[in-house]
Amino acid sequence: MITKKFSYIFLFIILLTTIFHHPFSVSVQAAESFNTEDIDEFVTAYIDRNGLPGASIVVVKDGELVYEKGYGHDSKGNPITEKSLMRIGSASKSFTAFAVLQLVDEGKIQLDAPVINYLPEVKLNDPRWKDVTIRQVLSHTSGIPNPTIVPPASTLKAGVERVNDWKLQSNPGEKYYYSNANYWILAFLVEKVSGMEFSQYLKQKVFSPLGMNDSLTTVNTGDFVKGLPKGHVTAYGTAMPWTELEAMNTGAGSIISTASDMGKWLSMQTNEGKTETGEQLLSKKLLEESYSPQLGSKKYGLGWELSSPDVKPTRISHSGVETTYQTQQDIIPSSGYAVAVLLNSFTPTLEHAYEISSGIIQLTEGQEPEIKAPVPTIIDLSLGVITLIYLILGIRGILRSKKWSAKRKKHPAWKFILRLVPQLVPTILIGWLFFIVPTLQNNSSTTLDAFGLFPAAMVLLGMVFIIGLALSILRIYFRITIK
Structure with missing residues (x-):
């Protein structure tokens, strides 16, 4: 009897999968031309099919804004726009790395010098720590482990002090191990070398010159930020407003931004490190170095993820996942396009921001994006x-x-x-x-x-x-x- 009941249930699941699995393509003018209406139709269809509460996107090309728009609503029922604040999670690492490279540009930091030359107070319980370089920390080849549980901290310094009891999990420069702790240390490095709090450094040296006037950074992901509603977590095809899991993540995932501001950031990235007024924020040489694979890290540069050879077109990216938000930023060197997708929701089994960005990139390549099953x-x-x-x-x-x-x-x-x-x-x-x-x-x-x-x-x-x-x-x- 139980076997028969289970048979009916599994048949139901197969039927459910068949109904939802049928993919469809967005009707676009495709092939010869790319227009913003195609993006609008694709993103609208995607978030509707996947039950996402909202999305905010921006597209730039060769330093110029192409398109920016918001979709859906926030947890308070307000419409999402390109100016809506959202947590960008680990996409923050690109900004932290940029700040470090600015200090390298100024001659205040040597990229291949040991970290202890600048941060003698950071002392891992491992003799190999003395050999770890700034480049290795930037490229996640330092051997520092990634913490699973991250309590909040009152300051960045207090958060970084936790690593003093740790041991490296590999020899420096030998293997790639993604670790948020690498970027806590880098944020602390920026503070020590510049003499400014990390948040103030980003504001003065990155956000303000770019006109990213709505962007900011916090110490803990749970810190109150005026104008930032709750994000969401998805379940059973819908989304519920949820409180962000609190953790100290300065430098690794603490930036709050908007699609419009991210467009200004990506415009600079696709304009050889220059702002729209022509100010050089980072030398072209170091900008290109940040996009390059590092020794022991073929899939990560200096603050940027590098796509595998089978991904076409090649991307320079960084995703960001919080417990109530998702973000994806992609730069396409071959076309000059760059895309940022900010979502006010977290889905545990799929990075929707990546999928949406991929669809937009397909449109820029003159292809028709396929909206797949809502897995x-x-x-x-x-x-x-x-x-x-x-x-x-x-x-x-x-x-x-x-x-x-x-x-x-x-x-x-x-x-x-x-x-x-x-x-x-x-x-x-x-x-x-x-x-x-x-x-x-x-x-x-x-x-x-x-x-x-x-x-x-x-x-x-x-x-x-x-x-x-x-x-x-x-x-x-x-x-x-x-x-």
Whole structure:
């Protein structure tokens, strides 16, 4: 009987996948010409099909603005525009690297000098640390591990001090290991060498010259910012306003910006490091170096991700993912186009910002972008079906708990407990994930934060936990009380 029920359920999931999987192409004038109406149609269709609350995009070419627009709404119901503030996550690393390279340009930093020459107070618990160079930290080849749990900090200095107990996970310059801690250290380096707070340095040396008047940086991702509404987390084909997971991420993911401001940033990047007024913010030589693969890091330059050879056209990029926002910035050297996509939502199973940017790039190449199946929705709905199955079977098990215990009343205690293992083990593990992990390392996160990382999966795990706990308690209770 159960096998037959499962057959029906799996048939339903296959039908659901078939319905959603049918892709469609946006009708564009394509091939010969590229126009902004094509972008508008594509982005509108994409966010509608994937249940995204909003998006803000900008396109530039050879230092000139081509198109900027917002779509959808924010968590307060206000329309998203190209001026809407959003967290750009790890796309902030490009700005941090740019600031370091400006100091290299000025002769205040040597790119291949050891970090300890400038930051003697940063002392990893590893003798190899003395050999780690600025270039290696910029290119994620320093060997510094990437922390999983990042508590907030009162200052950047306090956050950087945490690495003093760490050890390198590889020899300096040997392997690429992406680590946010690299960019905490670089932000601290900018502070020490320039004599300005990192946020003030970016404002004076990068944001202001570019006219990025709405952009700013914070110490913690949870810090209050006027005019910045909550982002969202997607689940079951829709989006819920959610509170950003708080963590110290200065230099690695702390910038808040707008599509319009990102357009000014990318205009400079595609104009040989010059602002629209002709001011040279970074030498062409160092700008090109930032786009170049580094020793031990073929897929990362200095603050920029480099596309693999099979990606056409070649891209110089950096994505950014927060727990309620996603960002993608792409530069296409072969065409001179650059694109930034800012989303006020986080989807755990797909980087929609990358997909939207890819579609826009296809349009700039005279191709028709295909809007694929809403895979995250399919995954979430499938998990929802499994959750429902587990709930039904769990209720059935709870109702039969007394009978189950009665049949095993005469079993020895060890054998009875052994029969409870299938419920106890997942219940203990999920309980550890929900209630213990969020408290590790003085983390400020909560069980609710954990839920927001992947709602559909967490609902399933929550159901497994509740059913497992109820079954274990009832079966033990009935064994004790039945005479």
